[in-house]
Amino acid sequence: MSIYLRNILRFITIMFIQVFLLNDIHLQWLSSSWGLPPYSPFLYPLIILLLPLSTPTWAMLLLSFGTGLTVDIFMDTGGLHTAVCLFIAVVRNSVLTALLPQRLSDYPNLSPGVRNMGWIPFLTYAAVLILVHHICYYLIEIWSFRSFGYLLLKTFISFITSMVLVILYTLLFSQFSGGSNTLTE
Amino acid sequence: MRTLFLLIRRFRNLLLFLLLEVIAIVLIVQKKSIQGTDILSSSNAVAGYLYKKKSDITYYFGLKGVNEALVEENSRLRNEIALLTGVDTYQTVQALLPVYKTDSVKVVDTVATLQSEDGNVQYKYIGEKKVLRYNQFEYLPAVVINSSITNPNINYITINKGEKQGVRKGMPVVSTNGIVGRVANTTGNYATVVSVISSGGGDKGNNLLKIGVEINGSDEIAEWKTGSPNYMLVKDISMSSVVRAGDPVTTSSVSSLYPGHIPVGNVVRVDTVATNNTKTATVKLSTNFRTLRTVYVVMNDYEKERKELESTKEQ
Numbered sequence: 001m002s003i004y005l006r007n008i009l010r011f012i013t014i015m016f017i018q019v020f021l022l023n024d025i026h027l028q029w030l031s032s033s034w035g036l037p038p039y040s041p042f043l044y045p046l047i048i049l050l051l052p053l054s055t056p057t058w059a060m061l062l063l064s065f066g067t068g069l070t071v072d073i074f075m076d077t078g079g080l081h082t083a084v085c086l087f088i089a090v091v092r093n094s095v096l097t098a099l100l101p102q103r104l105s106d107y108p109n110l111s112p113g114v115r116n117m118g119w120i121p122f123l124t125y126a127a128v129l130i131l132v133h134h135i136c137y138y139l140i141e142i143w144s145f146r147s148f149g150y151l152l153l154k155t156f157i158s159f160i161t162s163m164v165l166v167i168l169y170t171l172l173f174s175q176f177s178g179g180s181n182t183l184t185e
Numbered sequence: 186m187r188t189l190f191l192l193i194r195r196f197r198n199l200l201l202f203l204l205l206e207v208i209a210i211v212l213i214v215q216k217k218s219i220q221g222t223d224i225l226s227s228s229n230a231v232a233g234y235l236y237k238k239k240s241d242i243t244y245y246f247g248l249k250g251v252n253e254a255l256v257e258e259n260s261r262l263r264n265e266i267a268l269l270t271g272v273d274t275y276q277t278v279q280a281l282l283p284v285y286k287t288d289s290v291k292v293v294d295t296v297a298t299l300q301s302e303d304g305n306v307q308y309k310y311i312g313e314k315k316v317l318r319y320n321q322f323e324y325l326p327a328v329v330i331n332s333s334i335t336n337p338n339i340n341y342i343t344i345n346k347g348e349k350q351g352v353r354k355g356m357p358v359v360s361t362n363g364i365v366g367r368v369a370n371t372t373g374n375y376a377t378v379v380s381v382i383s384s385g386g387g388d389k390g391n392n393l394l395k396i397g398v399e400i401n402g403s404d405e406i407a408e409w410k411t412g413s414p415n416y417m418l419v420k421d422i423s424m425s426s427v428v429r430a431g432d433p434v435t436t437s438s439v440s441s442l443y444p445g446h447i448p449v450g451n452v453v454r455v456d457t458v459a460t461n462n463t464k465t466a467t468v469k470l471s472t473n474f475r476t477l478r479t480v481y482v483v484m485n486d487y488e489k490e491r492k493e494l495e496s497t498k499e500q
Binding site (some may be wrong): 019020023026037038039040057058061062065068072073074075076077078079080082083086089090140141142 | 197198201202205206208209210211212213214215216229231232235236239331333334335336337338341343377412413414475
């Protein structure tokens with residue numbers, strides 16, 4: 001399968017899961033009058049996370065802009081997700097460079113993934129970017145440092161949920177050929 | 186000039202990032218005001234179509250709950266009709282008012298009896314047609330095709346009725362159980378509704394979206410308890426008014442937004458605020474925003490007339 005087709009299919013799949021399944025799930029721990037705030041889990045940052053390693057920065061920015069705008073249109077949030085997506089598009093390359101031994105342009109046609117990188121580097125990479133995404137998202141959404149504990153709490157519980165979803169997606173949609181890691185060796 | 190181009194070429198990624206980020210922030214700021222942009226809302230053609238397809242599929246799973254709610258509403262409406270002595274309030278009532286000049290006619294309860302010469306009693310209407318009573322509100326049923334409850338500022342609901350069916354900006358929306366919100370944007374066949382669980386994004390916890398409610402006959406102002414999709418707060422109740430847990434809360438008939446006496450919820454707790462000597466009541470909403478399916482857009486025939494009268498300056 002060509003790398004373009006694979007990424008387009010992944011975009012449609014993840015967007016479908018996000019918009020039609022996850023947006024209807026309003027998680028709330030302790031559903032009482034004074035309980036924790038309700039929130040929706042996010043899986044769509046994975047679209048940006050799994051773009052090919054050799055994507056140039058300008059293309060990455062435009063693709064994240066499109067991804068964020070699509071989510072915004074479906075969730076009625078103006079440009080909130082767009083702004084946050086642009087942030088993780090900028091951070092992405094620095095994190096990957098720190099985790100991989102060679103330069104990113106040396107890996108043509110490869111996407112970051114468990115098969116290529118191994119579990120620990122991939123999960124580190126995903127955790128850092130999703131944490132950045134969630135902190136930026138809730139910071140812009142709440143738009144004040146007044147209730148800082150509330151912000152941290154919401155970021156933390158939402159981060160855990162998103163990581164569980166990322167791991168589930170990876171387990172479902174990656175082929176494990178049982179071979180060695182091609183990138184880190 | 187050449188150095189300028191070189192500079193742009195060198196920082197092209199940074200410039201692109203800043204440009205896109207500015208566009209995103211402009212979109213956010215526009216959305217913060219309720220009369221925001223219509224283009225990027227879920228009531229547009231593509232998103233509206235996809236949400237409608239999804240709703241067609243998931244509608245069947247909620248049929249049991251919808252049926253129960255409809256049965257409940259039917260029973261309530263029947264009770265109300267019984268109270269109103271058989272007058273159908275949802276249709277404009279017309280009648281022929283009898284106008285007689287002869288002495289042999291007695292008018293009893295607006296029915297004229299005419300005593301004919303051979304002693305038979307006849308009923309006759311010769312008056313002109315007059316409208317006895319107008320119905321002020323018309324209820325247009327609509328199906329919810331998308332809704333959010335997690336946003337701390339404004340929560341939107343998308344419904345499958347739009348301008349073609351007569352939905353306009355600002356119209357109130359109610360459900361079978363209670364109030365829902367008011368229409369924010371409309372397109373041909375869809376409309377987005379700002380639900381009552383919205384604060385409008387005011388500074389310092391200030392709530393911009395408030396509704397007039399009635400508790401035990403006194404008019405109060407209710408606002409959303411930010412962060413919780415089930416509760417509203419009624420602040421500044423005077424100490425002399427009697428409010429207890431379990432009291433029903435309805436919309437106020439003084440407010441121009443909602444029709445009067447539509448259920449809002451029940452009081453679950455009452456707190457005394459010592460600093461300004463008032464009471465604050467926490468109200469559990471009777472509308473369940475998680476399972477909202479059918480709603481009614483309320484069209485007020487006299488809304489325009491009332492607005493015109495109230496905006497008239499003193500001469």
